[in-house]
Amino acid sequence: MNLTIRPKLELLKKELIEKIIEEAYIILEKQGVYVENIEALELFKEAGIRVDDETQRVFITSQLVEDSLSSTPSVIKLYDRSGDKEFIVGEDEVHFDPGSTAVTIIDHKTQEQRKALTEDLVKFTRLTDCLDHLHFQSTGIISSDVPEIISDSYRLYICLQFSEKPIVTGTFRVEGFKPMKDMLVAVRGSEKALEERPLAIFDACPSPALKWSNLTTQSLIDCARAGIPSELISMGMTGATSPVTIAGTLVQHVAENLCGLVICQLAKKGAPVIFGGSPSSFDMRKGTTPMGAIETMMIDSAYAQIAKHLNLPTHAYMGLSDAKINDSQAGLETGIGAVLAALSGINVISGPGMMDFESCQSLEKLVIDNEICGMAYRLIEGISQREDPIATNLFDGFTKETQFLSMPHTRKWYRQEHIFPRVIDRDTYDYWVSLGKKSMDDRASEEAEKILRENSPSLLDKNIFQELHKIMLSDARNNSFSALPEIKIGSSPKELIGS
Amino acid sequence: MLKGRSMNRKMRKEKLKKEKNTKERIVEKEKNRNKLNSKGENVSKEELLTKMKKSIIEGNKDEAKALAREAVEKHVDLNEAIDEGYVPGIQKVGDLWEEGEYFLPELITSAECMKAAMGVLKPELKKAQIKAKSLGKVVIGTVEGDIHDIGKSLVSSMLSANGFEVIDLGADVKLEKFIEMAEAEDADFICLSALLTTTMLGQKKFIELLKEKNLFGRFKIMVGGAPVNQKWADDISADGYAENAMTAVKEAKNLLRK
Numbered sequence: 001m002n003l004t005i006r007p008k009l010e011l012l013k014k015e016l017i018e019k020i021i022e023e024a025y026i027i028l029e030k031q032g033v034y035v036e037n038i039e040a041l042e043l044f045k046e047a048g049i050r051v052d053d054e055t056q057r058v059f060i061t062s063q064l065v066e067d068s069l070s071s072t073p074s075v076i077k078l079y080d081r082s083g084d085k086e087f088i089v090g091e092d093e094v095h096f097d098p099g100s101t102a103v104t105i106i107d108h109k110t111q112e113q114r115k116a117l118t119e120d121l122v123k124f125t126r127l128t129d130c131l132d133h134l135h136f137q138s139t140g141i142i143s144s145d146v147p148e149i150i151s152d153s154y155r156l157y158i159c160l161q162f163s164e165k166p167i168v169t170g171t172f173r174v175e176g177f178k179p180m181k182d183m184l185v186a187v188r189g190s191e192k193a194l195e196e197r198p199l200a201i202f203d204a205c206p207s208p209a210l211k212w213s214n215l216t217t218q219s220l221i222d223c224a225r226a227g228i229p230s231e232l233i234s235m236g237m238t239g240a241t242s243p244v245t246i247a248g249t250l251v252q253h254v255a256e257n258l259c260g261l262v263i264c265q266l267a268k269k270g271a272p273v274i275f276g277g278s279p280s281s282f283d284m285r286k287g288t289t290p291m292g293a294i295e296t297m298m299i300d301s302a303y304a305q306i307a308k309h310l311n312l313p314t315h316a317y318m319g320l321s322d323a324k325i326n327d328s329q330a331g332l333e334t335g336i337g338a339v340l341a342a343l344s345g346i347n348v349i350s351g352p353g354m355m356d357f358e359s360c361q362s363l364e365k366l367v368i369d370n371e372i373c374g375m376a377y378r379l380i381e382g383i384s385q386r387e388d389p390i391a392t393n394l395f396d397g398f399t400k401e402t403q404f405l406s407m408p409h410t411r412k413w414y415r416q417e418h419i420f421p422r423v424i425d426r427d428t429y430d431y432w433v434s435l436g437k438k439s440m441d442d443r444a445s446e447e448a449e450k451i452l453r454e455n456s457p458s459l460l461d462k463n464i465f466q467e468l469h470k471i472m473l474s475d476a477r478n479n480s481f482s483a484l485p486e487i488k489i490g491s492s493p494k495e496l497i498g499s
Numbered sequence: 500m501l502k503g504r505s506m507n508r509k510m511r512k513e514k515l516k517k518e519k520n521t522k523e524r525i526v527e528k529e530k531n532r533n534k535l536n537s538k539g540e541n542v543s544k545e546e547l548l549t550k551m552k553k554s555i556i557e558g559n560k561d562e563a564k565a566l567a568r569e570a571v572e573k574h575v576d577l578n579e580a581i582d583e584g585y586v587p588g589i590q591k592v593g594d595l596w597e598e599g600e601y602f603l604p605e606l607i608t609s610a611e612c613m614k615a616a617m618g619v620l621k622p623e624l625k626k627a628q629i630k631a632k633s634l635g636k637v638v639i640g641t642v643e644g645d646i647h648d649i650g651k652s653l654v655s656s657m658l659s660a661n662g663f664e665v666i667d668l669g670a671d672v673k674l675e676k677f678i679e680m681a682e683a684e685d686a687d688f689i690c691l692s693a694l695l696t697t698t699m700l701g702q703k704k705f706i707e708l709l710k711e712k713n714l715f716g717r718f719k720i721m722v723g724g725a726p727v728n729q730k731w732a733d734d735i736s737a738d739g740y741a742e743n744a745m746t747a748v749k750e751a752k753n754l755l756r757k
Contacts, residue, residue: 103696103726148700172697213671215644239604239650284602287650287743288725359696359726 006092009343011302017309020247024254025062032059033210033259037198037217043266058259068265074311076134076229076272078166079197081187081460087135087166089274091230092314092345094380096338096373097136097168099354100203102361105141108445113360115144118485121158123448124353127363129163130451133373134352134366136201137165141361145485152176153183154444156200157472158487160187161465164458168350170203171208173217177222179475180447184228186467187460201274201348201484205233206256208241217263220426223258224271231258231274231315231348237282237289238299246299252304253279261312274348275307276315278358289357292322292333297307303346308345316341317358319351319369319376325439326365329356334365335372342376348379364444365452371421378419401403405452423447455492512589544575548584551616553589556595558608560615577620578632589613589660596745603653606744610656617659633664635687635755638680640668641724642693643700650724650744651692657744658751663688674705681718688751693724704725705736719754723747 010022032050033343035041035058035137044051050059059200075090087095104113105120116124128137139155148153159167160183171177180202181194188194201478202223204216211221223230234256236242242249257275264271281295282288290296300316306313319338323330334351341349352373353366387409395402423443425432432438438446460468478483508664536562547570554563563585581599592609624631637658641651648670659665666684668676693699702722707716721739722732732740739754741747 101696103699148697151697237649253593284604285599287603287653357725 004382006090006345006380006382007343008345009340010305011298011299012305014309016030016247017306020250020254020306022308023251024258025065025254027210028060028065028250028259029062030059031210031213032057033255035212035217035259035263035363037212037221039121039221040212040217040266043221043263047266060259064262068258068262069310069312071265071269072261072273072312073270075314076198076274076283076313078201079199079231080166081164081191081199082162083188083197083199085164085391089347091347092380093343093347094342094349094377095135095347096319096349096352096369096376097134097138098124098140098366099317099351099358099360100138100140100168100170102141102354102359103144104360105354105357106325106360106362106364108362108364108441109475113324113356116141117145118143118158118487121155122487123328123363123365123452124361125159125162126452126455126457127366127448128353129165130455131370133370133377134142135165136348137163137404138350139167139169139201140353141221143485146476147479147481149173149479150176150472150481153179153472153475154182154484156180157468160184160468161460161487162457163375166198167200167331168203168348170231171215174218177219179471180225181222181228182471183468186464186471191226198227198229198272201229203230203231203233203276204260205235205278206260208234208256209252210256210259212256212259220260220263221267221369224267227268227272229272229274229313230260231262231276232257233276233278233315233317234303235278238295239284240287241280244281246295246302249279249299249304250306251355253277253299254306272317273312275303276311276317276348277303278317278389279303289323290322290356291317291320291336291351291358292305292329294336296448297340300346301340304344304346313348314346315348315350316344316346317350318346319349319372319418320354320358321365322355322357324356324360326362326444328366330365331368331372331440334369335375338369338372338376339379342380347379363448364441367423367444368440369448371424374419374421386416503543504612511563512582514528541571547573547575548580549637550579551584552591553586553610555585555609555616556591558605558612560608560612563612563616564619567616571619577624577627578702581617581632583618585613585616586662593661593745593748607653607656609651610660613660614656631664632662634662634752636664636684636688637688637690637751638666638668638677638684638691638718639688640672640677640692642691642698642705643671643672644696644701645693645698646669651690654723654741656688657748658690660750661752663748663751674701674708677705678712678714682714686689686718688721688754689718690721690723691745693722693727696726699724699726699731702731702737703725706735706737719751721747721750721754721755 034056041051044058067081078089079088105116107114121143124141128134137159139159142151153176156169184199186189202344206212214433220230234253236249236252238244238249256367261273264273281293300318304314318341319334321330321333349411352369353361448473622649639655655665655667659689691702719738722737723741729740739750741750
């Protein structure tokens, strides 16, 4: 008999979940949602839904929502670049990936934020590829050395070249979808193969309150048809762009995401959808959106619980911080978030490495957060009975001199029962002094450098990369840009691509 | 920690109480003075102005509107009503914000009251062919590709509440549209908001566009939004940057002096 329980956090009573869903249904039907996309409006009309063409408002019936829910898969299988390794996105499986789309990076030497370059994105991608507790990659940073217009496809291009892991990404323009999909298809070999083994998740954010923009709606439709999972990122801000109460924001969150889910199912029945989000508590003093606020995490955990009630895969932006440097705020907000997210059984948790209201990435923080994620994984693994009896046999012949260090039992289990951090400090004071009194941030910086130095990049097959390069170059040229930055792939300056 | 906080609260409460007492005393005094005033007209005007101020501070929209109508009916000098009734109200709101007493919900509610009162007074001023006082004309909007409205609307409300004439173009505004409108309206300021890290680049493009059109320097350009900071504003050669709606008002006033 398995006596292990997976520790779990549930913030909502079943009756409250049902009440929230009920109100979301009412809003969808009575208030409707703005959908600023002609194709989607046509899809709604075909489904017999009332559409106000002038205001681009659709009034979605509960029946359509129910139908759409029943055709949405409850589990998605995602595959790494090779197509061999499978990841279950659904049930209570937990996968961490770095927080995405930062525009700046912390420069460890100056401790200042600066714009990121291709070189930073490569380092970030390679580092993520090596960090064990980050199961997925994310197109985490925008490179400022390519024009903004192609920055969506460019980050995916870099990511695919330098990492094996499945990717969380998204478009910044309607036209961005095609080159991005073409790259994914190139890696898989065919459209059908990509559909069968999805490699990337595309984020799509509705705009609070109750609005789906042209860009994000198009992304939903395009992804649904290509079999690419869409991650619905509703992001109300309590009291500013959504109701001030947590329960009120949840109602809006559910309504917005369900509208997205319906669009996906109308575009293609059975399309994979992840119920995600990036809502936040809105700071009424500063006018900011703290991702590290406990209320933000409560909203996240609660909508995930609602999504599970609806039998959907889940996502959240958790395990990140609003701190500007790697200080204790960075650690505590990330730590609390990652642990709560894991306890909530959220399938895709985007956050590690990220700071300053989702705007900045840090390689050092990524290394630190990887350890936090490791702790979170250990926690949800729970406590198991490894052997029967549990321990009485270990006390056979017990004397005052008995110790456990040399027991075969210890040797057998200590690595399964305990995890060993690399940058968290567990040294004695004197030893820590002898090592130069280094801070966590400094140790993490050294660790990042070490990882990048000692691991060769997991590069894409050369021929496939040439295809990717062609797609990228053509996208760049279509946007009147031809000089893609040179990418250094190894330590030798001769190993350049894209020159 | 807790003790410190409750102490602070207590002190603040007492401070407020004191202020209230002083306020009450002043009101008493005014009342007495007005009682001595033989002209009933002045009494009611002073009272009206005080009520106007109060309606803004308390965020009572219906009251603010009703008082504006009353001022029109009683033929009170409307510019005086604005300058000595409503404006001191919004200034007090600004002070309360600075002191940490008021938060955004109070701020925005008061700004909306101001707008409601102005909605009554401005057409009347126009009818009487009196020019409404304006600190300057502002064209404001969120740049294209970005449909986030909230921050921009806050700035828009606060600028308008503080005496600027504001033309709010809304969200997802084409860069050319800002210029067209600013030229047509002969605006003093163009304010560009961006909430997304991806769309803030539109602010930079906008300034390049102005330069292309040889219009750089004609308008004062202010930028804002969650990912925007002073450095970014400097980098793209914007004239001003504001972190929040209150500093936007200050910054705009500062730029007027330049």
